[in-house]
Amino acid sequence: MTGPSGAPGDGYDDGCGDGYGLPGGGTRIPGPRGAADDLDPRYAPDAPPVAAPVTPPPTPPHGVLKSLLGAWALAACSAEETQAVEDHLTECAPCAEEALRLRDAVGLLHPADSLDLKPMLRSRVLEDCLGKRPARIPVPAWATPYDTETARLDALLQDFGDAEWHTPVRLKWFEGERGRSHRTTVAGVIGHLLTVDGMVATALGLDDPLGPDAPQGNPSKRTEFFWGGSDRPVTRQVREPWREQGHTLVRTVSFAGRGVAELSVDYGPFALPLGDAFLERAFECWVHAWDIAEAVDYPYDPPSGPDMHRMIDLAARLLPGALAHRRRSGLAAPPRGLVAAGAPGRTLHLEIEGSGGGSWDIALDSPAAKPSPEHRVAHIALDGGEFCQLAAGHISPEEAAIGQQGDREAIRDVLFTAASLSRL
């Protein structure tokens, strides 16, 4: 099918193929009409002298000229070919008709709109739709931030070329007393998300995207397993499985019963109920989308206020347990006294400003203690974005811009604990 007249769908092969470009034919440039068309003696004998002085380039055969029509319409052939095609068009009606059609078609080509879909449009469209016709099978409220954030990140990836997919990204997190980082690429980050989302998938009884031999219950080990699983770097091919798994997760929890939110997802040192794991995944998706956007120099907005509020609420709920963990590791000051489970204990008041903000009382002495406004020993106030950066390990506790008053040690412990919520 490489022959010049092999273009499928053309119906023009027989229309004007005769007379031109016969191999070995002596006449190179055909006259306006073939001599045999007309017996009028004025046409017949005059042909030879025309070709005499300079030898023009040989006229390509009709099939080639016809195959050039697309390139000609796009001004994508050589000057000689352009001339040859245009000469041909004066003689060949079917080709002339097609040429005109193709040239008009070129006028319809149009650069793709660089216009990006506004990320918030998705939520508005879905809300609109569900207002008109309520869902019989809704997405659980705790899963919608994940649904929204994965869709937002996917839209960011939409127009990425290979260059963007291989752009280096430095992932940052906080471990012990200091910041850590790991260099990967945009594709590597999506692989990381696929890998850790896979822990939620297996908790729901879905297949592990990494296969049966992958380490369980350890996000970092799993990610290293994935990154190290092949000699070749992760490519854009990772987008589809990541996206598909995300859709499957949302669909699966929509159909599951009410109790599914309580299903336990094993993270290794701790476990989260599925509802919180979805929120954690939404948070991580946003944080890494932000990493990616920064690496390729795109703007990226924070989540909507209500979604951000849920994510901050999760972090606030995790703080007492994480603080106790640090204390056991000798990284936080010991408790100031034993508090019976459920009894009020020393409390830090956390005030988050801006979109998605609110205030939370954090129990300092033990996860089992009850936070109590009467027992507040410290108060910190910071912006929601700042708090999320801290909890994502993107800024250190010393760097965070914070309004604070009260017990310095308690404040330090809570800020370091917030940073320690981050991991690879």
Next chain:
Amino acid sequence: MPKDVPPRWDRRMQQRLARGEAAALGELYDRFASLVHSLAHRVLGDESAADRITREVFGYIWENPDAYDPKQGSMRSWVARVTQVQAVARLRQAELGRGSREDLERKVAGANAAARADFIVTSMPAPLRAALELAYFKRRDYRQAAADLKISEDEARRRLRLGLQLLSTANTLPREDIAPPGYGGSR
């Protein structure tokens, strides 16, 4: 990005929408929102109008999933058609009383052709689109395009011609400019 989705996906999506699955609506949006929005933008040339059409089109599909007939073609082309109809109806509304009737009809015809052309370009086989992009947007001649794509010159010529032949049907095959059954233009 063209998606070669099998018809099975289309039918399943329709069933899921029909049974009121919100997760399916999200997936539908993720697959078609950029198509809907860009077609609406091409017809109306205005971003907020395109946003509005996007809301209307998804609202219509969510409320009327049965209006799609898999036997008539892909869901993607149906979604494009619904969008075009809705956007052109909005264009008529907006242009009514501005200029002569002929001007309006010319505008509408132009908008219809532009929308069809965009749809054709996004739906055509990727090799054809890649060749057109090189020749038109990157100003490569067909020999350079052949080298870029690692194909023969014959093949480059073939792809450019075939791509334009497909595109030219936007001018010659007007898709029905009347609303599909049950779809009022003024919802």
